[in-house]
Amino acid sequence: METLFPFGFPTPTAFYLTLYVLTFVLHQALMHYVLAGSGYLAWCNLVPGDGETPRTAQPLAKILRDWMPFALSAAITAGVAPLLFVQIVYPTEFYTANLLLWWRWMIVIPVLIVVFYLLYLVKTRRYSEWSFLARTSIAVFVSACFLFVGFCWTANHLISMHPDKWPGIYETGRTELSNMEVLLRMLIWTGGAFPTMCLMAAWQLPPSSTDSQIRLEEWRLARAALGGLFLATLAGIVYLVRLDDLSRGLILGSLGGPYLGITILGLLVQGGLWFLILQRGGRPVYRVILSGGCTLALVGASVLRETIRLAHLDLEKLASHHEQAADIGGWLVFLVMAVVNVAVIGVCVVMVRRGLASQE
Ligand code: HEM
Numbered sequence: 001m002e003t004l005f006p007f008g009f010p011t012p013t014a015f016y017l018t019l020y021v022l023t024f025v026l027h028q029a030l031m032h033y034v035l036a037g038s039g040y041l042a043w044c045n046l047v048p049g050d051g052e053t054p055r056t057a058q059p060l061a062k063i064l065r066d067w068m069p070f071a072l073s074a075a076i077t078a079g080v081a082p083l084l085f086v087q088i089v090y091p092t093e094f095y096t097a098n099l100l101l102w103w104r105w106m107i108v109i110p111v112l113i114v115v116f117y118l119l120y121l122v123k124t125r126r127y128s129e130w131s132f133l134a135r136t137s138i139a140v141f142v143s144a145c146f147l148f149v150g151f152c153w154t155a156n157h158l159i160s161m162h163p164d165k166w167p168g169i170y171e172t173g174r175t176e177l178s179n180m181e182v183l184l185r186m187l188i189w190t191g192g193a194f195p196t197m198c199l200m201a202a203w204q205l206p207p208s209s210t211d212s213q214i215r216l217e218e219w220r221l222a223r224a225a226l227g228g229l230f231l232a233t234l235a236g237i238v239y240l241v242r243l244d245d246l247s248r249g250l251i252l253g254s255l256g257g258p259y260l261g262i263t264i265l266g267l268l269v270q271g272g273l274w275f276l277i278l279q280r281g282g283r284p285v286y287r288v289i290l291s292g293g294c295t296l297a298l299v300g301a302s303v304l305r306e307t308i309r310l311a312h313l314d315l316e317k318l319a320s321h322h323e324q325a326a327d328i329g330g331w332l333v334f335l336v337m338a339v340v341n342v343a344v345i346g347v348c349v350v351m352v353r354r355g356l357a358s359q360e
Contacts, residue, residue: 001255001310005303008255010319012326016089021306023081025298029196030075035146035189036197037064037071040224041122042143045136056128056135060217063204069119076112088325090160093313097160100169101152108152115145147190154185161312180242187235192301194228195270199290207284215281222278229271247311256307259300266297 006014006021044061048054055061086094098105118138121127127135158177159169165176198221205214205221240248250256270293273286 001250003254004258005255005307009315010323012322013089013315013319015326016085016322017306020082020085020089021299021302023078023085025295025302027075027078027082028298028302029200029294030071030078031150032193032196033071033200034068034075035150036193036224036228037068037201038139038143038146039190039193040064040197041068042136042139045132045139048132058217059205059213060201060220063201065123067204069116069123072112072116072119088322089315090309090313090318091321093160093163094156096163096166097156100159100166101156101175102173104152104175105156108149111145111149115142118142147186150189151182151186154182154189157309158182158185161309163313181239184235184239184242188232188239188301191228191231191233191235192297195225195232195274196294196298198222198225198228198274199270199287199294202282202287202290218277218282222274222282225274226271226278229267229274233267243308244311247308250307250311251304255310256304259303259307261300262296263300263304266293266295266300269293270297 001008006017009017041056041061041064044055048056119142122138122142127138155175155177158181159165159175162177169176202218202221205217240251243251251260270290273290273293277286
């Protein structure tokens with residue numbers, strides 16, 4: 001493990017690892033929108049502000065509320081691909097963690113179903129007429145549910161990395177994880193979710209920076225993004241310092257080092273740009289540069305996350321399993337289904353566009 005990720009592994013292992021990380025990046029970006037977006041909506045309900053129009057009725061909150069059900073379905077769909085690849089790369093570890101998590105794992109899908117319908121409810125006019133208590137309770141509940149789902153994925157990931165803890169977890173039924181490690185990972189995820197969500201929301205805002213309301217929303221986005229970046233970076237540094245020597249060595253060495261560099265560069269670009277937006281307001285070109293910075297940070301962080309797992313699990317033992325999986329084939333079926341699905345999605349987009357055009 002002295003070579004840059006993923007080149008030091010046999011070809012089938014490197015192939016599945018690469019697909020896993022790339023598809024995970026997509027899930028991560030969409031999950032960030034949902035996690036941070038629901039947090040922002042909960043905050044807007046809790047602190048509506050003392051202006052004429054409450055924060056919940058201002059453009060940013062409206063956009064997030066409108067897009068949240070779609071974003072959730074996109075985050076879930078984008079979770080399927082890494083879910084498939086993680087099962088190929090680490091089959092025993094992943095399934096064992098699922099079983100050991102027991103009800104905390106089984107409850108994830110029911111929780112997501114409930115939240116999905118609540119997100120539609122939140123978009124209705126009837127919801128906006130309910131009392132402060134009812135609206136706020138629902139918004140906070142939705143946000144807490146996403147945090148819980150994130151916690152379940154973190155717990156599953158950590159359990160899968162610690163086979164030495166499996167007998168103890170089986171006997172006691174408790175996750176036996178270090179609270180500090182879980183907390184730090186959750187802080188990295190939730191903090192890191194804000195810059196990604198703010199960037200996506202910035203693309204969704206109307207481009208006119210002369211409109212004072214839009215400038216206010218950009219300023220809010222910049223503050224939230226900078227706060228999230230600060231939190232995630234701080235938690236990330238503490239996490240790195242507390243890591244075991246082997247994991248830290250791989251992150252700082254030739255396997256993960258360049259990805260650490262990419263992550264830092266992505267964070268600096270985002271921090272600098274959001275600071276500029278906070279000071280001088282947004283410009284369309286900023287969004288483009290921010291997107292580049294955000295992509296670098298997401299890819300870099302995903303590889304670093306994988307580097308820690310590689311320090312705990314012996315992938316060489318699994319190489320023959322990856323080779324077998326690569327021999328199974330199925331490319332033709334995959335390509336046919338991909339073409340059919342892209343065509344179906346295309347038809348849906350055309351139908352929605354026509355529907356919207358006929359309403360205008
Ligand atoms: C919107 C609700 C969801 C949230 C907030 C969420 C959050 C997360 C978080 C925080 C992680 C990283 C955990 C860590 O490294 O500490 C993660 C990983 C992951 N999530 Fe999601 N997730 C959601 C839904 C889903 C769904 C429905 C799927 C599957 C269809 C999924 C698939 C995955 C996969 C495959 C991983 C990587 C697991 C691993 O490498 O061990 N997620 N998710």
